Amino acid sequence: MSSEHIDEVSGISTTGHEWDGIRELNNPLPRWWVITFYITVAWAVAYTIAYPAWPMLSSATKGVLGYSSRNAVKIELAAAEAAKGKYVAAIQQKTVSEIAADDALREFAVAAGGATFKVNCVQCHGSGAQGSKGFPNLNDDDWLWGGTTEQIQQTIAHGIRFASDPDTRQSEMPPFGDIITPEQIAQVGAYVASLSGKVQDASLIEPGAKVFAENCVACHGDNAKGNKELGAPNLTDAIWLYAPGETAIAVQVRAPKHGVMPAWIGRLGETKVKELAVYVHSLGGGE
């Protein structure tokens, strides 16, 4: 095969390669393409010098510019922290009611507290803080342990009936199944239900009131309005932690259930607890 073969149609020399009569034209690459190619090669070499690139035994070459994606993240996080810094500092300084009174701080605390709530609280209280059976709805105006920002802060920080926290909110309703008769339990159930609704057998109400006066007023109060010092619920309102109705009330009187809320101060720290308190207070029921 001759080394120089000219294609008849185009007048361009071929590479001398032939496959079943098909020849490859020896067209040079366009100049701009070649230049671009060499630029990319130079760029790639420069890049591996400037940036971390070559894998070594334990790590990769560092690159002369000292770039590190870890540092880049650190810088961004630091910038985000710095942007929050002035609010966080103010929140550390001030009491929760002062925070709630300051528009800018409250807005920040509600946003931050909302985020914390979504991670730590929704498992029991629900994503809308609407609670469920046994777990209080935080949107309403009924508070077992008080609904001021300070009281909410205390509850979040130290929990309820959380044994390992000495400052936890503590109370326990005795199981009255051991103390009074089943008949008396039915009577007091009817009485309590009658305070906020209708009952089937009105004849039970009067003896029930007597049972209540003898056994329950110590905690729930003479008028059954409850006592927030003791976490004793208001029995005259429309909100029931477990279930409304005389039967459900009788069940709770016989063998009371007690919810437990963990203390969050150790896990979240004071700032986040304050933010959470302001957030929960802002949901619509705060006192």
Added chain:
Amino acid sequence: MHVLDKTQMERLEAKAVNSAKTRQPLYAPRKKIFPKRASGSFRRFKWLVMAITLGIYYLMPWLRWDRGPFAPDQAVLIDLANRRFYVFFIEIWPQEFYYVAGLLMMAGIGLFLITSTVGRAWCGYTCPQTVWVDLFLVVERGIEGDRNARMKLDAGRWTARKLVLRVSKHAIWLVIAAATGGAWILYFADAPTLIGDVFNGTAASVAYVTIAVLTATTYTFGGLMREQVCTYMCPWPRIQAAMLDENSLTVTYNDWRGEPRSRHAKKVQAAGQPVGDCVDCNACVAVCPMGIDIRDGQQLECITCALCLDACDGVMNKLGKERGLISYATLSDYNANMAVATAGGSGPVNPSLVRTADSTFSARLAHFHIRKIFRPRTSFYMGAWTAVGLALIYSLLTRDRLEINVLHDRNPQFVTLSDGSIRNGYTVKLLNMIPEPRTIVVTMQGLQGAEMSVVGSDLPAARFFAIAVEPDRLNMLKVFVRQPADEVRHAAQTFKFRVEDRASFESDEYTATFNAPEIAR
């Protein structure tokens, strides 16, 4: 088996379409075009269009428009940061972007209308590509001279003079390109401030990137690629085929009077041969910015800039012949005249057939009449264009500048309070869409016995409240609506939030839902 001999074999009359002898290469290098300067009425019209369009583009951002102290005073401003779009007295919020969609529809239909009437007038006169190429050609001619000088310079060796001319040409092109990119960004921020920032080096990086990109594209498209953009990149030449019909005016070479062309008309005439008006001077070819010969007929590359028309008219004037050898004509007129010139298609063009004995044009020739513009097709385009325009004007004149949007809390949908009453939460958005502060009143309609309270305000719970709203802003309120237990009628009741400006009598309503548990009834 019966065997045919050679002579009995049928010979097919076939020719390889892609025979190696005649095959065209797929890639052809560009042949440079050196358009000659044309002069005439269309050239003057194009100068005017160029001055107007470039004037609008470069100067518009500097126009001021007083909107009071609460809005920018730039007449045309696309304020992306604040999501506002200002065009003179009109202010558009992002949710009103359909006005822009409407304008785009009008632009599209308008393009159809213009094309079906006067051909590719957009391409020939107002397309930015055409206008900027024209501008770049002015620079090229000013520095390197007209066609012949430029061809000579291009073919010549690199000398100091050539280098100086080329460098200065490209430098001026780059300045124009940079000014084009620079003017673009001025539509997106206060022009006087931004231009200062750009020169100080304090403008946002996006401004510099935009300038760089538009400088590069303007320089490349207008200076380097020119006609290739129209021929290879732009879809419009392909679409135009569907837009043009036999009654559309296009730049046409009238072969019925031009052919047979000859450079030696007198000699040919003396020999008794027919001779047309075309003297084959190639003036039409020399001025063409697309590098085509209009005498080949309608073609994809032709942007109908009508410069060949000017060039040919100039030649016809000099020769003492009627102007219009190249003219704006419709295909139907052209075909009719061709039929006259070829005696119904029976032979080649014979120019004597279109002229009477005293060598004026025959009365049988068809001429364009303005009536032909009004056809069902153009009327339909005009109607659609007008309908969209009127709809836009109507909606612009009747649009609300005060709006209320309400989002019902979904989690929880309702809250039972200790007294048994039901509370629903709403995020109420009040849109004050004028650049003036005002006080507006929000009232509740329906939902018996219910009252609303605004979170974070000390307004008492009531069925209405007044609130001051900032100029040109959206105010977002959290509103709780509370209905006593004995008033709750259904699990889902509807009621209205009504917002009104008692000074301007503007108002808006939003129908919201109030949810309650089934048990509360």
